[in-house]
Amino acid sequence: MDINTDSPAFIILPVADIAERAYQLYIQRGRVHGFDREDWLRAEHELKQLGNTGATTRSSPQTERSRSIPA
Numbered sequence: 001m002d003i004n005t006d007s008p009a010f011i012i013l014p015v016a017d018i019a020e021r022a023y024q025l026y027i028q029r030g031r032v033h034g035f036d037r038e039d040w041l042r043a044e045h046e047l048k049q050l051g052n053t054g055a056t057t058r059s060s061p062q063t064e065r066s067r068s069i070p071a
Helices: 015-028 036-052 061-068
Strands: none
Touching: 015 036
16 A cells, blocks of 8 residues: 655644735735635635645644654
8 A cells, every 4th residue: 555645634724824815815806895705715725735735834743842852
């Protein structure tokens, strides 16, 4: 069985990053109200896609701790 370890099992997205991208989408659309859910979901999707390319993935706190402990 081959296991692909190139992409993370999950991607942690800070709420502030999603909100910022959703706001950018709102501005690009001409500040038309009523599409907040769509903007949020699209922003989340776009950021996850960036994460899959390795651009914005973040390590879990456990991984960060294990890197800082000398062997």
